[in-house]
Amino acid sequence: MSKKIRNMTDSNMLLSITIIVFLLMYIGAIIFQGKGFTKPQTFFNILNANAGLIILACAESLVMITGGIDISVGGMTALVSMCCAVYLDHHNGNVPVSMLIALLIGLAYGLVQGYLVAYLDIQPFIVSLAGMFFARGMTTIVNSDPFNVVNEQFVALKLTRINVPGMGSINKKGVYVNAYVEIGVIIAILIVILMFVMLRWTKLGRSFYAVGGNKQSALMLGINVKKTKFLSHLICSVLAGIGGYVYFLHVGSGAVTNGQGAEMNAIASSIIGGTMLTGGVGNIIGSFIGVLSLATIQNIVATAGLGEAWWTGITIAAMLCLFLVIQSVLMARKKKMMKK
Amino acid sequence: MIFDKKISFSVVLVMTLLLLAGCSGFLLGQDQGGSSDKGQQDEKSNRSVTIGLSQIGSESDWRMASTRSVQEAFSPGRGYYLIFDDAQQKQENQIKAIREFIDQGVDYIILDPMVETGWDSVLSEAKEAGIPVIVYDRRVDVKDESLYTCWIGSDFLLEGRRACGWLSDYLKDRGINQDINIVNIQGTLGASAQIGRSEALDEAVLAHSKWKLLAKESGDYTSAKGKEVMNDMLRRYGGIINVVYAENDNMAYGVIDAIEAAGYTIGADITKGEILVLSFDASKAGMELALDGMIAVDTECNPLYGPKLVEIIEKLEAGEKVEKETFIEEDQFSAVGYINSVKVEDTSYPVTYLTPEIMKEREY
Amino acid sequence: MSAKKNSLSDLFGKIVRQQIFIPIAALFILLLFNLIFDPGFFVITLGENSAGDPVLSGNLITVINMGSELAILAIGMTFVTAASGGQDISVGAAIAIAGSVLLRVLCGDNTRPAAGELQTSFLVAFIVSCIVAMAFGAFNGVLVSIFKIQPMVATLILYTAGRSIAAWINNNELPIISDPEFGYFGGFIPGIPVPTPVFIAIACMIVAALVLKFTNLGLYTQAVGINENSSRLNGLNPVFIKWLTFVILGLCVAVAALIKVSRLSSINYSVIAKDIEMDAILAVALGGNALSGGKFNLWASIIGAYVIQLLTTTLFKYEVPSDALPAYKAVVVILLVVFSAPTVREKLAHLKKSPAAKKGVA
């Protein structure tokens, strides 16, 4: 057993921890919280509400694995949703073009941020900080009033529900209700799979890990470090554009406050999922579970009827703290074992 | 150790577990459905009613007083179990909370909506699940009115009209006949209170040829933002501002701060260049300012919904019908004097002359 | 090239290569911009406030007044960055906590105390809030130094919890202190026309300068930030030093909180000092300090803080709505960091050297 742990890569080790803790938490929620958590729809609602965040977390994990950070994803969510909302409602736009807008915003962001980080060697924190400022400010400039989109095509898409076969529950009236997910969830899961495959089975994916592990070495190993960094930011921003759209699809409104704090949630999810800010270590499945963990905590706190709003923040922080300390202690122990 | 075997194993493991959780959830859910019905009956004898309360946030005194009022009204001692959710100023969170309430199978949902639109889908989910939704304070704008059981709240337009009516009467009474330059520090844009109060002002400006609306900008109902916006206005217009129409007390507080910091005087005497501040809510802090004359008139926006809501739910529990729309009674306070009542559309509303005694009697 | 010209350009190169050159240059460019487009920006007038006391007002006064908190935080943030190679993103939340504690201690259970009803003196309240803020700093410090969690991640915890804790401290109420004396810290002391925060900030800088001069804090934090192993083998205790920097930042947070709370005589824990952590980090970065730790220049960070405030004030002057402000700020920040990036500077230097190269690559 100890040998197995010793040979485990850091990424896999942290992923296992995450999965175990998440399962324990969910089972705990079922046991102690009862009712709600046994319903499949509760779980799918978590997915529905966090599909956008899942994509953002994937994006964040990618840059974090490559050794960077991007704190502009939340701002981009606001910008994307506001631009799309304004286009759809004020300019009578259609949905495909609005999707294109989201992608273009992502692309533009990715090109600029990627270039600044990779080719001009500016610290990613500062670049994406400016990116966040820019997105938030730009959102207000585009439109400062929050509003719900009424574009029929869009609303139809927003309300589209995909039933999950074989799952459902019986509600208060005694009617069987099939569990469903929104379109965003399908997109999010596709992206998780895509990113997982990309990071695991493509050369590009592995070079992200290599660059994150040791930039200098990666260069010596014949990897184009600048290009890799550039691509990581490019993909991240495009994903953030998609994530922003999925989020928009879920909330259906354009508002300056959209995606507020999403960057921190995405980072927190990635960390809970076992991605390390130092780079080179991380896993997309972990980030996915990380989002679910975070959302589950929120759900547990919200439904526990604690009465006061501040508990949410404190509990999430406590869980985050717990995760981090567990990770830190386990990694330290592993290192010790390795020495012997 | 095999690298990809390990990982694929863990992926499969997770997927299976999730699937298992889902399936068992399905089975359990069914099970639970049955037993919870039974449980419900058991509880019925204890008369424990579970209520989900989705509150906008805790951004102002008013909101917090409102929350507290509801929480106190639905205390466990009276046979209620209240699940409170603070949405932190996001409709998204409210929708999430309502979904959670539905999943938890609460008996009633009480909602103070952040904005008016965007509720159709989640409220129809609640309706499908057979959970009555009671909307209070702000309104919802849904295509199908049957999606919510009833609404109870303030008549914001009336509040605005009463405030404007007071100003108009006051100016008439004092014989002030100069141009009146007004700035409007609006609430969070899109909120019912903002819409109603702003509309009343717009109406009044149209009705009075001497009144000029210099600018309107949102202060998001917070004092910090209100102060910032006011600073901005003072920088732009300086001393020509006569009246500030602040759409809640918190912003009025910031406004007063900004005006004093900029070296202008606050008061009702417009002819002497004093700036007159109108405000809404009549929270404790606002009333104190009104008592000092810093706020010329504070139009109440009653936050104490608790008792009213209990009344409604008791009616519903007893199987009685409730009115679709109810307004909550409200007052208007001023320490400036001169005006005892304001007439809006042929109805006369009293203005309470504010004294320290009145302050003491108030609950918040 | 003649020798004289060479030495002159060498000297110029030397100045340009100085770390503190970047923020100072930024400061001058912004001032120059204002000078060209509206010299009125520099007007300072002596007026009277509502209480009849003399006050100085004007854009420059606003800059040094409103920039105080940021400058104070930049001091602490610089140390943290230097020693731990990471940033504390919880300072905004910590200010909410410190401010709440301050008000809680002053007000007790009464959220609207009249002038004479305060529970304790300001000093006691301030000391308590300092202790609390330092305790939270210590908490961050423990996570970073003992558990070896990256600072940004470790402080994410307090970032998430901070405002909730602040709400809890005051039972979700928003206390207001009506005692005018409390407003002195964030406003004016009667008779002194210069805003008090300026004095507080200057005091903090003097303390920082004295600390740097009469202790080894500077050397130790840099050594630890650059090479933890070597530092340990040279008898330093990296764990303690990293921890210490977080505690110092905690103290800075308490001072900033005092000013912030005093400005409003109240607190709104969900918006007070919002995003100030980002500005503080930005100040450190604009000062040309590596965010990955190691060598630092405290004064450059402080100037960086005032650059940010000057930028804000300038934009306000041009009537940029406060919500749209970040967009403009972002553009300026990007321009600044792009031009201070070593690779860009190198390229520019190349352009200058080869006369064939075209000028004016903006």
Added chain:
Amino acid sequence: MSEGALLELRGIYKSFPGVKALQNVDFNLRKGEIHALMGENGAGKSTLIKVLTGVYTKDEGDITLDGQSVNIRSPQDAQHMGISTVYQEITLCPNLSVAENIYIGRSDNVIQNWKEMFSGAEKMLKALDIPAEATAQLASCSIAVQQMVAIARAVDMDCKVLILDEPTSSLDDQEVQKLFKLMRDLKERGVGIIFVTHFLDQVYEVCDKITVLRDGKLVGEYPIKELPRVELVSKMLGKELDDMSEIKTHDVVKDDDDSVPVIYEAEGLSSTEGIKPFDFHIKKGEVNGFVGLLGSGRSECVRAIFGADRVLSGTVKKNGKIVKIQKPIDAMKNGIAYLPEDRKVDGIIGELSVKDNIILALQVMKGFFKPLSKSEAEAFAAEYIDMLKIKTASADTPIKSLSGGNQQKCIVARWLLTHPEYLILDEPTRGIDVGTKVDIQKLVLKLAEEGMSITFISSETDEMLRTCSRLIVMRDRKVVGELKGEDLTQSKIMSTIAGGEVQS
């Protein structure tokens, strides 16, 4: 172009701000040749290699590979052209598996075929006799194994030119022999090898030609047979070398001289790093040393003495009094100084100036609230820069821009400044040029003469024999013997290390 020429460099120039690293350097490599590139630290070897591998771009000059003029812009370019490199510092990614480190960045395939990669890597590791699993994370392997993996990677690439930049500094003799065999095999296949090392023995064992650089300029290219060692060294140093053997002429304190007091004494000392409890003492003015193979625990022993690792057991006496040494500062306060084995990781504080690096230890001992004044610090720095002949632009230059040997001198200066009674030097001569090596050995003896006790560790046994009067022999993290006087010979040391048995 001469026949059989594989790689030609003509008139290479490269300069960094303030430094002319390479000036008009030529270099020739033929097919099937092992060519040593020699020079002191700072002579420009590393720069030349980095130019060749595309890490730096040259300012001027031509590179011809296989008769074609090439422009190498990046490490990938170099790889594609068939130039593969093993660097002195391990340049692999610690977070990836061993197999990935061997294969990453080498093919243009989009898809990573894990199965094929693992089996290929497994085969290669077996063929090269590297004790590592292909699937293990690189960070879990020892430094030596990591270095071997790097070599495996370079060798596996179908290269025309193989550059080995001090690959042997972390390898033990057996591993070095394995490497040499590999080099000879490659030579047979017509690969040109550029070999950079500080070990003269190794040069003369495998190389065919030597090119010497000094101060960024070419000194000359010589067939190995025409350049005896002494001449090589003098060419590297640019002056006639005073004979090394001359070093040991001083009277050294002998351990059995009872009139000399014992400075430091430890009983049953052990640390978390897994060394067996050992006893140790040193007398005033004595120079002794720990010998043993890499990983035998010699560094761990001195680290335990200094309190660098957590001490688990043992009593320590300083000047006869029992003291507690738990952490470095305790040791420093007791007059013990320690120059660590790994200069980069444990020694220098890269971005800080030479001055700050020199005063650091003294400063720490003085305490937090008593900083040295600027003038004091400058005076100290100047004194030691002068005394140890540290080559630096100024005392304010960041130490990382100095050459390895000069960095080492700074660290020595740092400890001398604390005026220790007992100085531990762990591999002070590793990876530095011959000139500085000699300087340091001389310094050790001079200090001992002045009454300082010194423990000296080096991988090069002859250095130890030259300086130490007593050697403690380590094997498998245990002290297995002590040698002094007559026993201080190469063969005796070898046999003690081997445990009296003949090793295969």
